[in-house]
Amino acid sequence: MFRSAVCLPSYGIKILPHVLSSRLSLYVHYTTLHGALRPFGASCLVATYDPSTKKHSLHMIEPSGVSYEYFGAAAGRGRQPARTEMEKLTINPKTAGGGGDGGGGEGELISVEEGVKQLAKIIYTLHDESKDKPFELEMSWLSEGTGWKHKGVPRDVIREATEWAKKEIEEAEEESEGEEDGDEMEE
Secondary structure (H helix, E strand, O other), X not given: OHHXXXXXXXXXXXXXXXXXXXXXXXXXXXHHHOOOOOOOOOOEEEEEEEOOOOEEEEEEXXXXXXXXXXXXXXXXXXXXXXXXXXXXXXXXXXXXXXXOOOOOOOOXXXXXXXXXXXXXXXXXXXXXXXXXXXXXXXXXXXXXXXXXXXXXXXXXXXXXXXXXXXXXXXXXXXXXXXXXXXXXXXX
């Protein structure tokens, strides 16, 4: 974040989110190319808010130095199924009912609190206890409720979201087992 701190005194404005993402991706790309430097080998998610345009953004910088902007992103092991599940959520204002280009609308955007619950559900759905190590769920958010500052999600909110997610997963499993039993009886 050195680049961000240098921008204000030098130029008199805070660094723009897309410029910050671009500079970080150039640095990561440089370390990938340069023989004397060790490549990062990890993806980086950068969540930003631009007060001048009143827009938030999420950028993911790949280990190669490529940077993309997303409405929802996942990195690491299990990222593909997580992305698939996130695509089912209404997180893109362009496809939501009241948003953007009048593009067909799937409904209202989900709230930040609902997003925490849904992400907990996705993570616990994809976690295989027989293969994966135990984990502690930690989340952070950047929202209007936090004054557009990056803050950790309170532990009690995470606990409630985790309980809700586990209950939803259990109910879905019971429902699918009930359907399988019904199919076997018909045959």
